[in-house]
Amino acid sequence: xxxxxxxxxxxxxxxxxxxxxxxxxxxxxxxxxxxxxxxxxxxxxxxxxxxxxxxxxxxxxxxxxxxxxxxxxxxxxxxxxxxxxxxxxxxxxxxxxxxxxxxxxxxxxxxxxxxxxxxxxxxxxxxxxxxxxxxxxxxxxxxxxxxxxxxxxxxxxxxxxxxxxxxxxxxxxxxxxxxxxxxxxxxxxxxxxxxxxxxxxxxxxxxxxxxxxxxxxxxxxxxxxxxxxxxxxxxxxxxxxxxxxxxxxxxxxxxxxxxxxxxxxxxxxxxxxxxxxxxxxxxxxxxxxxxxxxxxxxxxxxxxxxxxxxxxxxxxxxxxxxxxxx
Amino acid sequence: xxxxxxxxxxxxxxxxxxxxxxxxxxxxxxxxxxxxxxxxxxxxxxxxxxxxxxxxxxxxxxxxxxxxxxxxxxxxxxxxxxxxxxxxxxxxxxxxxxxxxxxxxxxxxxxxxxxxxxxxxxxxxxxxxxxxxxxxxxxxxxxxxxxxxxxxxxxxxxxxxxxxxxxxxxxxxxxxxxxxxxxxxxxxxxxxxxxxxxxxxxxxxxxxxxxxxxxxxxxxxxxxxxxxxxxxxxxxxxxxxxxxxxxxxxxxxxxxxxxxxxxxxxxxxxxxxxxxxxxxxxxxxxxxxxxxxxxxxxxxxxxxx
Numbered sequence: 358x359x360x361x362x363x364x365x366x367x368x369x370x371x372x373x374x375x376x377x378x379x380x381x382x383x384x385x386x387x388x389x390x391x392x393x394x395x396x397x398x399x400x401x402x403x404x405x406x407x408x409x410x411x412x413x414x415x416x417x418x419x420x421x422x423x424x425x426x427x428x429x430x431x432x433x434x435x436x437x438x439x440x441x442x443x444x445x446x447x448x449x450x451x452x453x454x455x456x457x458x459x460x461x462x463x464x465x466x467x468x469x470x471x472x473x474x475x476x477x478x479x480x481x482x483x484x485x486x487x488x489x490x491x492x493x494x495x496x497x498x499x500x501x502x503x504x505x506x507x508x509x510x511x512x513x514x515x516x517x518x519x520x521x522x523x524x525x526x527x528x529x530x531x532x533x534x535x536x537x538x539x540x541x542x543x544x545x546x547x548x549x550x551x552x553x554x555x556x557x558x559x560x561x562x563x564x565x566x567x568x569x570x571x572x573x574x575x576x577x578x579x580x581x582x583x584x585x586x587x588x589x590x591x592x593x594x595x596x597x598x599x600x601x602x603x604x605x606x607x608x609x610x611x612x613x614x615x616x617x618x619x620x621x622x623x624x625x626x627x628x629x630x631x632x633x634x635x636x637x638x639x640x641x642x643x644x645x646x647x648x649x650x651x652x653x654x655x656x657x658x659x660x661x662x663x664x665x666x667x668x669x670x671x672x673x674x675x676x677x678x679x680x681x682x683x
Numbered sequence: 684x685x686x687x688x689x690x691x692x693x694x695x696x697x698x699x700x701x702x703x704x705x706x707x708x709x710x711x712x713x714x715x716x717x718x719x720x721x722x723x724x725x726x727x728x729x730x731x732x733x734x735x736x737x738x739x740x741x742x743x744x745x746x747x748x749x750x751x752x753x754x755x756x757x758x759x760x761x762x763x764x765x766x767x768x769x770x771x772x773x774x775x776x777x778x779x780x781x782x783x784x785x786x787x788x789x790x791x792x793x794x795x796x797x798x799x800x801x802x803x804x805x806x807x808x809x810x811x812x813x814x815x816x817x818x819x820x821x822x823x824x825x826x827x828x829x830x831x832x833x834x835x836x837x838x839x840x841x842x843x844x845x846x847x848x849x850x851x852x853x854x855x856x857x858x859x860x861x862x863x864x865x866x867x868x869x870x871x872x873x874x875x876x877x878x879x880x881x882x883x884x885x886x887x888x889x890x891x892x893x894x895x896x897x898x899x900x901x902x903x904x905x906x907x908x909x910x911x912x913x914x915x916x917x918x919x920x921x922x923x924x925x926x927x928x929x930x931x932x933x934x935x936x937x938x939x940x941x942x943x944x945x946x947x948x949x950x951x952x953x954x955x956x957x958x959x960x961x962x963x964x965x966x967x968x969x970x971x972x973x974x975x976x977x978x979x980x981x982x983x984x985x986x987x988x
Contacts, residue, residue: 387892493970561982614822627805639924643928659824
């Protein structure tokens with residue numbers, strides 16, 4: 358019904374002539390037509406704001422009246438960037454701390470997620486009853502709404518009555534209570550919650566990777582005298598290299614620019630050890646109304662994450678797809 | 684240190700007397716026990732927070748504050764599920780989230796589906812650039828767009844008199860665009876698995892390209908659309924960054940509203956977890972139903988031989 362309505366409307370419209378596009382063969386024109394809405398929306402919501410974000414980082418924003426923006430007298434050039442890089446200003450000190458925290462958060466989360474994902478995938482790859490149930494349970498963290506689960510983690514991390522401290526006490530690992538959401542432990546809290554959230558993804562991807570390893574390779578390794586460890590070391594792990602490269606890249610990016618985990622667990626004004634860059638920018642922009650500084654920081658964060666992605670892609674993903682077949 | 688440890692392990696045969704050494708069967712048994720217990724630990728880790736959410740939702744305020752490790756609530760306190768509606772406009776939060784997320788899902792599947800189909804079937808100039816661009820959008824930190832978006836919304840309101848902040852259409856427009864690259868990535872894999880012969884047959888029978896797409900391909904991709912749709916819904920439902928700034932007042936979604944249970948002086952954990960359970964259960968049910976498609980959709984993007 359919708360389709361015929363669309364065609365009726367289309368027949369009434371005059372034929373549009375776009376210089377270059379109209380000279381293409383019909384199938385190519387159709388292909389372009391199909392991506393047009395997606396392209397237009399992405400340009401509008403991603404393209405323009407990204408450019409605007411870079412431009413804004415050169416300006417000061419005295420008020421929320423748009424007529425006051427982008428005037429010559431509010432142009433500050435590279436001032437915001439200079440402030441951010443100087444360690445002795447308040448902005449600079451916070452920036453360097455946040456950069457350190459963000460890197461620790463990313464490294465910790467990615468290693469934890471990948472290792473736990475790999476262990477899970479290896480155990481899932483065996484033959485046992487109830488495998489489908491196990492797979493379903495493992496994916497639960499990934500498909501439960503993250504706001505909900507993060508609030509649960511917040512509840513579990515409470516210092517006085519949280520279940521995590523209770524468990525640790527029960528196990529005799531701590532006495533008294535640990536503060537998880539305040540002070541130096543907040544970094545560990547966000548790492549743990551983030552690992553919990555993402556390891557099912559790593560596990561299911563690696564599991565799919567495991568299943569695509571040809572059986573002959575294991576047989577050949579067995580003939581060569583490889584035991585369990587040898588097969589893992591010389592067949593499984595090398596074979597998982599291409600998929601691991603993709604997973605690690607995604608995990609790095611997802612963690613680096615992750616907002617919900619620190620925001621819901623630690624709130625808008627976290628302790629120093631949990632003040633990741635995303636939270637810092639958020640507080641500059643929307644708590645302290647320092648839009649210019651916020652834009653400068655997020656522009657740098659963007660360039661940083663693009664650089665990581667590019668370098669990583671060139672070095673690891675591309676090379677492991679080329680030479681990593683066997 | 685490490686090498687001496689390795690040497691100790693390596694010389695096992697000399698230290699452990701013959702009769703105490705494990706037989707091949709015994710080794711197998713230890714190995715089986717080991718990986719099974721690892722799997723069980725992982726399963727407990729995965730389910731534990733969700734289980735805590737569920738049990739806490741049946742606890743009274745006092746029970747929540749006790750250091751209980753009880754697995755099941757001994758005496759379920761169902762009142763939470765009624766009390767939670769009185770404190771905050773929770774129904775509004777659910778409805779707002781449902782409206783924003785569902786419309787986003789439909790639009791994203793339509794727009795992303797068209798683009799995914801195009802990428803799967805047609806060659807055109809700039810195709811690779813478009814693919815790279817869609818991928819690159821996933822690396823943009825939300826805050827980088829958020830600040831200009833916030834100011835753009837203000838401009839549209841002040842100069843063109845189109846309200847965008849705190850409106851359904853503003854949020855839907857944003858979320859649709861955010862999820863389109865993901866939809867393209869996932870659906871492309873599905874379309875690749877549908878043989879082109881079917882469309883060709885339809886074209887020979889007189890279908891136009893558009894008709895072939897909507898009458899032949901889309902119905903065949905229905906399971907994929909469902910699985911992708913669930914993730915798009917989740918993405919829109921979970922969003923907090925843009926929602927916390929651009930969707931307040933009347934359109935406050937669940938993801939922001941639920942945090943109201945957390946007050947300066949006290950938190951209504953029982954009621955908050957009841958509200959959370961109510962939000963999570965339908966989504967988990969959908970996941971269980973479509974899990975085969977969801978798993979294959981997740982993995983089809985990057986595990987290709």
